[in-house]
Amino acid sequence: MSERNDEFDETRRALSASAYLLQNGQPQEAIGLLQPLNEADPTHPDVAINLGGA
Numbered sequence: 001m002s003e004r005n006d007e008f009d010e011t012r013r014a015l016s017a018s019a020y021l022l023q024n025g026q027p028q029e030a031i032g033l034l035q036p037l038n039e040a041d042p043t044h045p046d047v048a049i050n051l052g053g054a
Helices: 003-023 027-040 045-053
Strands: none
Touching: 003 027, 003 045, 027 045
């Protein structure tokens, strides 16, 4: 598997985990997962949406 696919999978896992945390009233934990993703790609729409919800 390529490095790009690994990064994509890691991003998807973090987005899924952050959505779960947000749904369960844990925004600070979600932010901890989302902030590094946002720093790596500040234009990623799903990261921005989840971060906005936190």
